[in-house]
Amino acid sequence: MTYEEFCKQGSFSLEDLLAFAYGNLVDDRPDGFDARLPAPPFLMLDRILTITSEGRQGRIVAEQDIRLDAWYFQCHMPGDPVQPGCLCVDAIWQLLGFYCVWRGALGAGRALGCKNVSFNGQIRPYNRCVRYEVDIRRFSHLKDSGASIVIGDAKVFVDNELITEITQAQTGVFSGIVYPDYPKHSRNSVGGMIRS
Template sequence: MRLKYQDFLQRTSFSKDELLAYSWGDLIEDPPIEGCGLLPSPPMLMFDRITEISHKGKRGRIVAEQDISLDDWFFQCHFRQDPVQPGCLGVDAVWQLIGFYAIIRGGKGAGRALGAGAIEFFGQIRPHNKIVRYEIDIKRFSNMAAQDAAIAIGSAKVFVDDQEIYTINDAKAGIFKNIQYRDYPHQSAQSLGGQLT
C-alpha cells in the first residue's frame, strides 16, 4: 500500500512492511522531494514497527519496537562466545526514530544524527530476549525552512522485555536538503564528507 504525502503526515503508527517500503523510497507516492528522509534499510533499520507518534506544539513522542531473533546479524560477531546487541545500535535506533519524527512533522531532506547528551547503559540485549522498546519524548522540534533544515531533540528510554536498560538524553537528529549522495559509487558533489552546510 502506498500513501499520499498528506496521509503519511497524519499517521500515528507504521507496520514493518510500511517501514521497509519507506526505507526503499516506495511508501509515499507523491513525496515533496526525492528521497524524503529515508530510513536505513535492513540490517541497519533497528526497529520493526512504530506503535505511537504524537505531537503537540514543539513537543511530541515516538515509540517503536524491535523483535529480537536468535540469528540477528550482530549476535554473530559481537561477540563470539558472548553475544550481545551493541549498545551503539540502540543509540542509532533512537537517532533513526528522532529523524523519522522530524520527517513526519514536515521536515524535507536527508536525515543525519547530530549528537546526544548523557548516555547510560545498565542492561543488555541477548539472543533469547524477545522485544526491545524505544520510548522517546521529543523536547523540541524546529522546522527551519529558510535554512532548508529541520531538527528534533528528544530523550529516550530503552527497554528489553519491559525492563529499562538504557537512557539517552538530548539525542539530536536533523533533516537537510541537498546533501543526499544518490549517484554512489560515482564521484560527484556529494561524494565527500565534511561539515553540513
C-alpha cells in the same frame, strides 16, 4: 499512501518502515523528500506503535523483535553474543529522523549527537522485544536554511526492563546532501561539514 496520509498516520508497520527505507511509502512525494531509514539489517525498528505531536513536542513508541540469528550476535562478541549498545542509540536517531519527516521536514536525515547515554543492561539472543520510548523535547524548522532539528529524551526497555537512557538525542534533516549516484564520484561523494 499519499503525503497527507503519511503526515497524519499515528503508527507504522514493518511493511511501512521497509517501504520508507526504499523510498516507496509515499506515492506523491514532494520535491526534496529524500529521507530514508536504513534498510535491513541496519534498520533497528520493526514497528512504530505511536507517533504524536503537540506543538513543538511529541512522543514516539516503537519496538524491535530480537532475532536469534541477528547479524550483530554473529560478530559481537564470539563466545559472548550481545547487541552493541550503540545500536540502541542509533535506533533513537532513526526514530528522531523519521519524526522530522513525519512533521514535514524535507531533505535527508543525519544524527547530530546526544548529551548522555547510560547503559544499565544488555540485549541477548534469547530476549524477545526491545521497546523505544522517545519524548520529543523540541522540534524546530529553521526557515532560513530549510533544515529541521529534533531533540528528544529516550528510554530503551528489553522485555519490559529499562536498560538504557539517552538524553538530548539530536537529529537533523537537511536539503541537498543526498548521494544517490553512489559509487560515482560526484558533488556529495565526499563528507565533511554539513552545509545546507
